[in-house]
Amino acid sequence: MKEIQIETKLSVFESFDELSQSEKEYMNQAIEIRKKAYAPYSKFQVGAAIVLDNGMVLQGSNQENAAYPSGLCAERVVIFYAGANYPNNKIVKLFITATPSDRDSENPIPPCGSCRQSIAEYEIKQDLPIEIYFMGAKGEVYKSDSLKNLLPFMFDKSNL
Ligand code: THU
Numbered sequence: 001m002k003e004i005q006i007e008t009k010l011s012v013f014e015s016f017d018e019l020s021q022s023e024k025e026y027m028n029q030a031i032e033i034r035k036k037a038y039a040p041y042s043k044f045q046v047g048a049a050i051v052l053d054n055g056m057v058l059q060g061s062n063q064e065n066a067a068y069p070s071g072l073c074a075e076r077v078v079i080f081y082a083g084a085n086y087p088n089n090k091i092v093k094l095f096i097t098a099t100p101s102d103r104d105s106e107n108p109i110p111p112c113g114s115c116r117q118s119i120a121e122y123e124i125k126q127d128l129p130i131e132i133y134f135m136g137a138k139g140e141v142y143k144s145d146s147l148k149n150l151l152p153f154m155f156d157k158s159n160l
Contacts, residue, residue, distance in 0.1 A: 006152040013141040019133075023095075027133060027141070029057050030095040037061035037074065043101045046074035046109070050082050051093040058082050074098075075115040079122060090126045094119065096134040105136030116151040123147045124156050 034047025046062040060078025064071035098109035129146035
């Protein structure tokens with residue numbers, strides 16, 4: 001018997017203020033769209049902003065439904081929109097912010113497993129790592145240089 005050990009890596013910014021000017025602008029777009037999330041059931045609001053290789057920024061928020069599983073996370077709302085409308089552009093960065101609507105979360109909120117799997121599909125398709133930044137409403141911002149750091153040992157087309 002042998003063991004496989006998988007390492008991962010994240011960068012940690014102490015706060016929003018530590019981001020560069022452009023990073024702040026992109027995260028602000030995620031914050032702005034988070035506030036418009038349709039989350040009447042969970043009251044947990046998530047905003048996501050994607051930066052394409054042509055400089056365009058796309059925004060999405062979580063969209064809930066009375067039939068709970070029919071709702072969709074912010075990250076998938078925006079990444080599927082990018083895939084549908086800009087199939088030939090690469091996704092360079094993804095900014096995420098999430099918090100309960102009645103308080104400001106201070107913990108960085110990572111994308112859920114299903115979103116990681118969906119993001120992985122596009123990272124592999126475009127053969128370019130997607131930089132992923134995520135935060136609560138305030139506090140630390142985590143950055144991953146690639147989706148691979150968030151989903152080690154992933155299932156992808158090479159497994160089919
Ligand atoms: N949610 C997201 O939008 N992204 C995630 O990665 C995790 C969860 C949404 C789904 C649901 O509307 C609410 O947050 C509570 O789970």
